[in-house]
Amino acid sequence: MFRFIVRRLLLLIPTLFGLSILLFIWLHRLPGGPETAILGERGTPEMRAQIRRNLGLDEPLLIQYGRFMKRLLQFDLGTSISTKREVTTEFLQRFPGTVELTITAMVIAIGIGIPLGYLAARRNGSILDYASVGGSLLGTCIPIFFLAYVLKAIFAESLGWFPAIGRQDSSINATHPTNFFVLDGLMTREWDAAADAIWHLILPGLALASIPLAIIVRITRASVLEVLGEDFVRTAEAKGLTERVVRRRHVLRNAMLPVATSIGLLTGLLLSGAVLTETVFGFSGIGLFLYEAISNRDYPVLQGFILLIAVIFTLVNLAVDVSYSLIDPRVRVR
Amino acid sequence: MTLASGQKKEKLDRLGELAAVRDDEQGVSLWRDAFRRLRRNPAAIVGAIILALFVLVAIVGPFLVPYDPAAPIGVQDGVVRSGQGIIPGPSSDHWLGYDHQGRDEFSRLIAGSRQTLIVGVVSTLIGLTVGVLLGGLSGAAAGLGGRWGRWVDNILMRIVDMLLSVPGLLLAVSFAAILGPSPITVMIAVGAVSVPIFARLLRGSMIAQSNRDYVLAATSLGVRRWKIAISHVIPNSLAPVIVQATLTLATAIIEVAALSFLGLGTQVLGQPEWGLMLAEAQQYLGIRPALAIYPAVAIIITAFGFTLLGEAMREALDPKLRK
Numbered sequence: 001m002f003r004f005i006v007r008r009l010l011l012l013i014p015t016l017f018g019l020s021i022l023l024f025i026w027l028h029r030l031p032g033g034p035e036t037a038i039l040g041e042r043g044t045p046e047m048r049a050q051i052r053r054n055l056g057l058d059e060p061l062l063i064q065y066g067r068f069m070k071r072l073l074q075f076d077l078g079t080s081i082s083t084k085r086e087v088t089t090e091f092l093q094r095f096p097g098t099v100e101l102t103i104t105a106m107v108i109a110i111g112i113g114i115p116l117g118y119l120a121a122r123r124n125g126s127i128l129d130y131a132s133v134g135g136s137l138l139g140t141c142i143p144i145f146f147l148a149y150v151l152k153a154i155f156a157e158s159l160g161w162f163p164a165i166g167r168q169d170s171s172i173n174a175t176h177p178t179n180f181f182v183l184d185g186l187m188t189r190e191w192d193a194a195a196d197a198i199w200h201l202i203l204p205g206l207a208l209a210s211i212p213l214a215i216i217v218r219i220t221r222a223s224v225l226e227v228l229g230e231d232f233v234r235t236a237e238a239k240g241l242t243e244r245v246v247r248r249r250h251v252l253r254n255a256m257l258p259v260a261t262s263i264g265l266l267t268g269l270l271l272s273g274a275v276l277t278e279t280v281f282g283f284s285g286i287g288l289f290l291y292e293a294i295s296n297r298d299y300p301v302l303q304g305f306i307l308l309i310a311v312i313f314t315l316v317n318l319a320v321d322v323s324y325s326l327i328d329p330r331v332r333v334r
Numbered sequence: 335m336t337l338a339s340g341q342k343k344e345k346l347d348r349l350g351e352l353a354a355v356r357d358d359e360q361g362v363s364l365w366r367d368a369f370r371r372l373r374r375n376p377a378a379i380v381g382a383i384i385l386a387l388f389v390l391v392a393i394v395g396p397f398l399v400p401y402d403p404a405a406p407i408g409v410q411d412g413v414v415r416s417g418q419g420i421i422p423g424p425s426s427d428h429w430l431g432y433d434h435q436g437r438d439e440f441s442r443l444i445a446g447s448r449q450t451l452i453v454g455v456v457s458t459l460i461g462l463t464v465g466v467l468l469g470g471l472s473g474a475a476a477g478l479g480g481r482w483g484r485w486v487d488n489i490l491m492r493i494v495d496m497l498l499s500v501p502g503l504l505l506a507v508s509f510a511a512i513l514g515p516s517p518i519t520v521m522i523a524v525g526a527v528s529v530p531i532f533a534r535l536l537r538g539s540m541i542a543q544s545n546r547d548y549v550l551a552a553t554s555l556g557v558r559r560w561k562i563a564i565s566h567v568i569p570n571s572l573a574p575v576i577v578q579a580t581l582t583l584a585t586a587i588i589e590v591a592a593l594s595f596l597g598l599g600t601q602v603l604g605q606p607e608w609g610l611m612l613a614e615a616q617q618y619l620g621i622r623p624a625l626a627i628y629p630a631v632a633i634i635i636t637a638f639g640f641t642l643l644g645e646a647m648r649e650a651l652d653p654k655l656r657k
Binding site for chain 2: 014015018019022026137138140141142143144145146149153269271272273275276279290291294295306309310313314
């Protein structure tokens with residue numbers, strides 16, 4: 001197990017190295033550099049050249065890359081061109097927002113998806129079964145930003161049940177030691193701040209949850225159906241075990257394996273979805289910032305954020321693989 | 335090489351092929367069997383009907399529209415002033431009303447089906463082609479290529495892993511940004527997202543096939559390895575890739591809409607396209623939300639058709655799900 005984890009972590013190095021080269025080439029081929037974003041269309045050629053020189057963009061690409069790598073080894077990702085703050089600071093400030101949003105979406109997706117998928121499988125062929133399968137197929141077909149707008153229009157703008165924008169009401173002057181707004185509220189005992197942060201999470205969380213929810217329902221249903229047909233379930237029932245025990249120890253435990261894998265694979269999907277959801281709800285997370293960084297040609301931010309996202313994505317998948325062997329002793333990772 | 339040994343090799347190649355083919359011809363072939371099951375699945379039929387309608391509209395629709403989908407007739411007639419928040423809704427002349435530029439919404443919706451179909455199909459084909467090339471090379475190298483092959487496989491898979499380690503939409507945004515606004519950009523960007531998925535899928539399926547007996551038989555008959563890979567292993571490994579391609583058609587249409595929403599979509603050849611229509615309508619949600627709902631419903635129904643058919647195909651082709 002230990003060797004497996006170490007090997008996977010070591011594999012991360014060449015992957016990141018290759019990714020950083022690709023990113024570097026990509027960024028410097030983007031039409032219109034940061035000078036256009038800063039100056040607009042008005043700047044004179046001299047002003048443009050001056051800005052490029054100040055940012056070190058006039059040097060050969062190889063030297064720029066070397067400088068980037070040298071800083072990277074000291075865990076320094078440079079400074080954002082648009083906000084003039086360190087990329088790592090920006091990331092640490094915004095990443096918690098995306099994490100909170102992702103967790104909310106996952107809680108909604110898992111909390112509804114697993115019971116619904118399980119029930120659909122138990123009542124195979126019933127109306128509930130058809131409705132949940134049909135609904136989940138339809139769920140993957142709704143463009144997430146459209147769903148976000150619909151939710152915002154109905155529940156925030158028309159009914160006014162939820163806030164339409166942001167992470168927390170600006171009238172609440174909360175302290176943010178960790179930037180996880182909900183956690184901050186709980187830690188500092190500012191209950192109203194925590195509640196308000198949760199309130200802001202619900203609509204974007206629902207929009208972001210739609211696709212994972214659909215996928216989890218379907219995988220849970222298929223997996224439970226498969227396990228229900230296994231011999232050991234019949235044996236357990238024949239032994240006279242109560243239905244509750246069979247359900248919990250035999251069916252659910254075995255059926256959860258594919259669900260656990262899919263949850264890991266959904267992280268990438270969630271991060272993609274976060275860009276769209278955060279944009280609609282003006283929710284200050286990494287997705288919104290990345291989106292702005294693309295239009296601002298903020299090279300250091302794009303480079304740093306995408307590398308960090310790749311690291312996190314890989315670590316989550318590693319954690320999923322490890323948890324796999326914890327759920328199922330038959331799967332021994334090597 | 336003497337003539338005799340050349341002929342012998344050729345004969346052996348034929349034998350190897352026959353050995354592998356006969357397996358399929360006895361009894362019912364995988365595809366015929368799958369098709370039979372597909373026909374009995376109501377979900378597949380609903381999906382197929384939706385798609386048939388969609389393709390029909392995409393082919394003939396643009397010729398039958400009541401108005402030119404690009405002509406700002408509402409503005410010319412002075413009925414549409416979107417700057418002042420006046421965009422008239424449905425009437426007997428304009429079934430779905432006007433859009434924000436005074437164009438006939440119904441005509442745009444019908445005509446838009448063609449661009450949507452083209453963008454979806456082309457981007458999926460781009461992803462499929464590159465993915466199958468990468469995955470096929472990698473799978474052949476891993477399954478049949480020996481030590482050198484494992485090297486090739488390793489390098490290719492690291493590249494694929496790299497693509498997979500960036501969330502799909504970011505990858506598409508990257509490609510869209512680097513290629514600049516052009517009609518083909520969106521298709522390449524959306525296609526790029528599915529490349530690693532197709533590659534991984536085909537490779538895995540090919541490695542599983544490489545351990546099958548018919549490969550061993552062909553190898554022992556002396557069939558050349560590249561020939562085994564191309565004429566035996568790849569055709570037998572394509573089923574999951576084809577299923578995935580059907581499902582990708584659905585996601586491609588949705589992703590095109592997402593790119594348009596982020597301002598990275600481009601109007602393809604000046605024609606209306608549902609994703610772009612939906613993205614543009616977001617600005618007029620306060621005035622006329624229906625402008626967003628029409629293209630959104632069209633996208634959802636079409637994507638639903640592809641998803642239904644894809645899932646039904648997966649069920650039909652998966653031996654584990656046979657009753």
